[in-house]
Every structure is written in structure tokens, then in C-alpha cells.
Amino acid sequence: MTTRVLVVDDSGFFRRRVKEILEEDPLLIVIGDAANGQEAIDKAAELKPDVITMDIEMPVMDGIKATQKIMASNPTPIVMFSSLTTEGAKATLEALEAGALDFLPKRFEDISQDRDEAKKLLCQRVRAIAQKKHTLRKISPVSATPKATKPSTVTAVKRTAVDIKKTGGIDLVAIGTSTGGPLALQNILVNLPADFSKPIVMIQHMPATFTPAFAKRLDQLCKISVKEAEDGDILKPGLALLAPGGKQMLVEGRAGNATIRIIESEPSLTYKPSVDITFRSINNVFPAKTLAIVLTGMGADGREGARTLRAQGSEIWAQDEASCVVYGMPAAIVDGGLADKVLDIHDFSQAIIKRI
Numbered sequence: 095m096t097t098r099v100l101v102v103d104d105s106g107f108f109r110r111r112v113k114e115i116l117e118e119d120p121l122l123i124v125i126g127d128a129a130n131g132q133e134a135i136d137k138a139a140e141l142k143p144d145v146i147t148m149d150i151e152m153p154v155m156d157g158i159k160a161t162q163k164i165m166a167s168n169p170t171p172i173v174m175f176s177s178l179t180t181e182g183a184k185a186t187l188e189a190l191e192a193g194a195l196d197f198l199p200k201r202f203e204d205i206s207q208d209r210d211e212a213k214k215l216l217c218q219r220v221r222a223i224a225q226k227k228h229t230l231r232k233i234s235p236v237s238a239t240p241k242a243t244k245p246s247t248v249t250a251v252k253r254t255a256v257d258i259k260k261t262g263g264i265d266l267v268a269i270g271t272s273t274g275g276p277l278a279l280q281n282i283l284v285n286l287p288a289d290f291s292k293p294i295v296m297i298q299h300m301p302a303t304f305t306p307a308f309a310k311r312l313d314q315l316c317k318i319s320v321k322e323a324e325d326g327d328i329l330k331p332g333l334a335l336l337a338p339g340g341k342q343m344l345v346e347g348r349a350g351n352a353t354i355r356i357i358e359s360e361p362s363l364t365y366k367p368s369v370d371i372t373f374r375s376i377n378n379v380f381p382a383k384t385l386a387i388v389l390t391g392m393g394a395d396g397r398e399g400a401r402t403l404r405a406q407g408s409e410i411w412a413q414d415e416a417s418c419v420v421y422g423m424p425a426a427i428v429d430g431g432l433a434d435k436v437l438d439i440h441d442f443s444q445a446i447i448k449r450i
């Protein structure tokens with residue numbers, strides 16, 4: 095089925111470039127374009143696209159305000175094009191809170207040094223978020239953060255006789271995520287109490303210039319403390335450490351005296367940071383004592399790391415398909431038979447508190 099796209103940017107050259115790339119994919123068709131936020135609102139109402147690509151900085155009305163208004167009137171999956179700067183990071187996070195589902199660097203070289211790979215990834219991301227078109231609901235422009243409106247939907251995954259029982263204590267919570275992750279992480283962390291008794295490590299696929307702003311925003315919103323992880327950081331109760339973009343985060347030492355090690359990533363690795371790499375390092379420090387959670391995201395990063403953790407007795411939870419922006423990473427956990435629980439994003443906080 096063809097995905098219909100509306101392209102929004104104040105640069106005519108950039109609009110043409112995006113259109114040419116998208117229409118190289120036989121499953122995508124650009125049905126219109128707009129040069130500012132107000133035009134985007136009007137075209138979204140008129141054309142009813144399946145996906146909108148949106149610039150942030152535009153005349154008349156910027157992309158953040160346009161996103162708010164579109165999500166309040168004609169909810170549509172939106173992917174933001176962002177500059178990889180500190181200000182661009184702040185604006186992108188605001189756009190995600192306004193209802194945008196994904197973001198990509200506006201310079202395609204920042205998506206991938208391989209031009210063909212960059213084009214492929216753009217088309218993949220557009221097709222992926224289009225799948226959420228019929229599940230979106232109107233979001234009030236006053237508060238773009240979704241609220242839980244339904245009872246708990248925790249799914250207990252059927253176990254087999256050879257499964258290791260997960261009844262022991264938990265010393266660490268580790269969370270891996272990608273597309274849709276910023277709001278998913280926010281949804282979990284803001285509902286944890288100030289006296290949360292365990293350390294948390296988080297791996298979010300995100301550019302290096304974005305992770306400091308994201309960690310700072312979470313710290314401002316949450317009762318617990320949140321910071322971008324630095325080499326030598328000590329894991330402490332009630333402290334959530336976010337892996338820095340562009341690098342790899344390892345957990346070292348021993349339970350009760352564990353620290354963070356930040357290392358350069360091998361150029362050949364797709365994910366920087368990688369959930370698999372962090373999860374595997376955790377297994378050396380907290381065997382059978384970790385609650386590992388895999389949230390919304392494209393691909394399968396986290397599956398093999400979760401497999402390693404689970405083999406030693408740690409517990410693995412995954413986000414359910416209905417509440418994911420992209421059901422890729424959690425699907426890899428579920429399909430691989432690794433999930434002890436599958437939960438709606440709104441149910442994680444209370445489930446974690448009860449488990450800890």
C-alpha cells in the first residue's frame with residue numbers, strides 16, 4: 095500500500111530534494127508540499143497525508159507550533175528534520191513533546207556517510223511511522239504528553255519448564271530504546287518517586303549533540319536525578335544515567351561499587367550507543383540482578399544483549415506493539431522468546447516500582 099507524504103520546508107530546494115528521494119521508493123508518493131507551518135496545517139486538513147516531514151525553523155509559523163496544531167486537529171505521523179546543534183536538540187525535543195513521532199538530521203550526511211544508505215534510512219523511517227496513522231488521537235496543544243486513560247494491560251508471557259524463575263532481587267534497571275524513545279523514557283521516569291531505590295542506565299539511539307539536552311530536560315521533569323553519563327560515574331540509587339550519543343557505555347566493577355566507562359565506538363557499528371553492548375557489559379556486574387527493558391524502536395538492537403542477561407537469570411520486559419511508535423526492538427525480544435512481561439508504556443512505572 096502506498097504511503098502518501100506531505101513535505102514541509104521553507105526551502106524550495108530542500109523540498110524538491112526530499113520529494114526526489116522519497117519517490118525513488120515505490121511505496122512512497124509525495125502528494126503535496128508547504129513552505130511554512132500555516133500552509134502545513136492547511137494542506138494537512140485538505141490532503142489528509144499518511145505522513146508529514148516537517149522543518150522546525152520556518153517563517154509565518156514554525157514547525158513546533160504547526161505540529162501542535164496538526165496534532166490537535168488532524169493527527170498525522172510527523173518526522174522532524176533537525177539541525178545537529180544544541181539549539182536544534184532543544185527544538186527537536188519540544189517538537190517530540192508536541193506530538194512528532196520521529197526526527198532525522200537535516201544534513202543527510204549526518205544520517206549516513208553513504209548517500210544511498212541515507213536515502214534508504216529516510217524512506218524506512220517515513221514508512222515505519224506511517225503505520226501509526228490510524229492509532230493517533232488528538233493531542234491538546236496545552237499538554238502534548240499522552241496520559242494513561244485505560245486500565246493496566248500487562249501481558250505475562252507464557253513460560254516453559256526450563257525457564258529460569260525471576261523471583262530474586264533487582265539491583266539495576268537498564269532501558270534500551272530508539273525511535274519514539276524520548277517520550278517513552280519520559281513517561282516512565284517522571285512517574286518514579288524521589289526515593290527510588292535502584293540505579294538506572296538508559297541507552298537511547300540519539301546524536302551526540304542531543305543527549306546532553308535530553309538528559310537535562312528529563313532531570314528538570316523528574317523527581318529522580320538524571321544526567322548524561324560520563325566516564326567514571328558511580329551507579330547510585332535514584333540516579334538515571336543516559337548513554338552519550340556517538341559513544342558506547344559500559345558498566346564495570348561489581349554490584350554495590352559499579353561505575354560507568356565511556357569508550358569510543360568502532361566506526362563499523364551501526365548503533366552509537368548500542369543497547370547490546372551496554373546490556374552485555376551489565377551481565378558481568380549484575381548477573382541475575384538486572385531488570386532489562388526494551389522500548390519502542392526500529393531494528394533489533396538489544397535482543398542479543400537481553401539474551402545474554404536472561405541466560406544468567408536477569409528479567410527482561412518489552413513494550414507492547416500498540417503503544418510503540420515502531421514495534422521493532424520490542425518485537426525482536428518477544429519473537430525471540432526473551433520477554434518475561436510485555437507492557438503498555440503507561441504501565442511500566444508502577445510495574446517497576448512493584449518489582450523493585
